[in-house]
Amino acid sequence: MALTEPTIRKAMPADKPRKLFDGGGLYLLVSPNRGKYWRLKYRFGGKEKTLPFGVYSSVTLADARNFRDEARAQLAAGVDPGDLRKERRATRRHEAVRLKAEMRFSVGSDGALSIRLGAGSVHLNPSETAQLRAFLDETRAVLLKE
Numbered sequence: 001m002a003l004t005e006p007t008i009r010k011a012m013p014a015d016k017p018r019k020l021f022d023g024g025g026l027y028l029l030v031s032p033n034r035g036k037y038w039r040l041k042y043r044f045g046g047k048e049k050t051l052p053f054g055v056y057s058s059v060t061l062a063d064a065r066n067f068r069d070e071a072r073a074q075l076a077a078g079v080d081p082g083d084l085r086k087e088r089r090a091t092r093r094h095e096a097v098r099l100k101a102e103m104r105f106s107v108g109s110d111g112a113l114s115i116r117l118g119a120g121s122v123h124l125n126p127s128e129t130a131q132l133r134a135f136l137d138e139t140r141a142v143l144l145k146e
Contacts, residue, residue: 003028005061011036026068028056038064040071044080051082 003022011020013032019039020028029037036056042049053059053067071081104116111126124132 003061008036008056008061022061022065022068024068024072026064028064038067040068040081042071042075042081044075044082049080049082051085 003020008020008028011028011030013030013034015032017029017031020030022028025041027039027041029035029039031037038053038056038059040051040053042051051071053064059067074081074084102117106114106116107129108114111129113124113129113132115122115124
């Protein structure tokens with residue numbers, strides 16, 4: 001029998017975790033600490049696997065069913081949805097590290113300088129940019145003399 005919103009809201013924790021099944025491998029894990037977690041139970045490559053979808057209330061029943069349908073479509077295409085999620089997460093993590101490591105400079109048409117290093121950035125107005133250039137020129141002259 002498929003789950004309904006009132007059934008989910010009324011589900012109370014027990015001494016042990018329990019599963020409320022919706023169908024198609026989707027279930028709500030009700031833990032003793034009052035947490036309600038969406039999971040998908042599936043088989044890929046002869047192994048049983050579990051794919052988490054999130055916590056109930058932030059992920060509604062309709063959202064969980066949509067996630068289940070997407071995962072089932074991936075399985076039908078011969079793709080493990082758990083591995084696909086891991087690859088996407090690794091790609092995002094790698095991209096975040098790459099953006100953190102890169103320093104980017106840009107000079108506006110008015111002569112303002114912007115320096116971006118990862119999530120942080122520094123913006124200098126045109127007069128501050130001119131002062132920085134003068135400082136760097138003086139520093140370069142001192143270094144070349146030595």
